[in-house]
Amino acid sequence: MTKQAPTLVLDEEPPHPAEHKLLSRTVADWLAERIIMGEEAPGARLTELDVARRAGVSRSPVREALRILEGEGLVDIAPRYGAHVAHIGIADVEELYECRMLLEPVCMRLAVVALTDGDIDELEDVRRRMESASTSPRLFLSLNVQYFRTLALHCPNDTLRELVELTWKKAVRYWSIFARIPHYAEVSIMQHTTLHDAVRAGDGAAAERADRLILERALHEIVATFEHVA
Amino acid sequence: MTKQAPTLVLDEEPPHPAEHKLLSRTVADWLAERIIMGEEAPGARLTELDVARRAGVSRSPVREALRILEGEGLVDIAPRYGAHVAHIGIADVEELYECRMLLEPVCMRLAVVALTDGDIDELEDVRRRMESASTSPRLFLSLNVQYFRTLALHCPNDTLRELVELTWKKAVRYWSIFARIPHYAEVSIMQHTTLHDAVRAGDGAAAERADRLILERALHEIVATFEHVA
DNA sequence: GCGGAACGTTCTGTATACAACACACAGCAC
């Protein structure tokens, strides 16, 4: 219902827009970054006390951070045992993309037909920055997500949007692989053009098709690269 | 939570199957039950200390329980403000069912083709108990979920299964409405027959169609009843 | 009477303390 600007926070805003970042969220982001970048090995045990010491905080926010990360699929938690960095496997990627293909194209279709001219301008801007960031994989991926996130914000089905965003949070786990795909940005930009045209035309069906194609290609690329790497 | 089937990684699994129920989980279940049964009014504020006192525990497990319930969509949490019982609206139901229709039928299709004879026997048993429970809405709904859950357990795509289970956790919020639908069980059983036939025949495509029909009808019924009640 | 600021209450967020449990290893019996 209430649209949020460029912040990535989900929803919610009773009294104050709550930009006051909680420690637990900060720790979660910090640890997520390390996991995504591969600085925490898959399968490695994450002791609350150890994480707390390294982050320079007490166990309380760390505990909450680990639960958050569990929800985002970055760690596994076993009761009375502790947290592990979640394993990364090619089967998981395929599963995740199968799910994304079910949800995301529909989300895009619904969002595109709800866009205003101002929204399209905003997307144009992100798109431009993507084009000029094709040499930095990390930045490109970040802008890519921002494009989709901005678009999804206009999906009238909030439940669907939240599910899609959940899949994105899980997908972020494989960025390290994307970053290794040669010429990923250039090819991605090309395919992205089809989606962007649909956005400008307000053509929901075309956007749905375009997103499905993008996902199919991304899965194909990542599987090939994964096999090449591992 | 995770199925943990054929992981080839060494991955030491939780030493004990962890039936040891944590206090936080107990509180979460207790509070969820109260919310579902309408004993906690939608929109009502849930103060950590108040819940803790009523549950007879300290704030720590309550805090975790509220986060769990937030993930399941039963409460909303705003930073530095607290938790509210999530509102229940007809728009949310429609959104949720739109999502379920995208995910669940595919999940059922994949599961049905993976069933063994033993699995089918187990489902037959649940089915029989459903037939004899048509007079108790609560029990019927519970068995209904058990049927689908048992089925979904065999979906080879764990990520999809988890997403589907997430939508179920959210859907449980509307049981109080289902329970008011006249003759719900009888009609439901009838439609359920189509699905069950597909299960026995191992016909994935038929199961997918059947589940889609079931969801469409359920949405229709719940919308009608909601308008009648509210 | 009305607006606004200072105050006080209440709650969350974080830190710390304590208890229960799990695992590893050493020592003993056989």
Add this chain to the structure above:
DNA sequence: GTGCTGTGTGTTGTATACAGAACGTTCCGC
């Protein structure tokens, strides 16, 4: 040597203590 048991260490789960923020109230100025 093998298997069991008791102890020790480390970690999680829960309770409690403390600090700061948000909200309501009251009191003052006008």
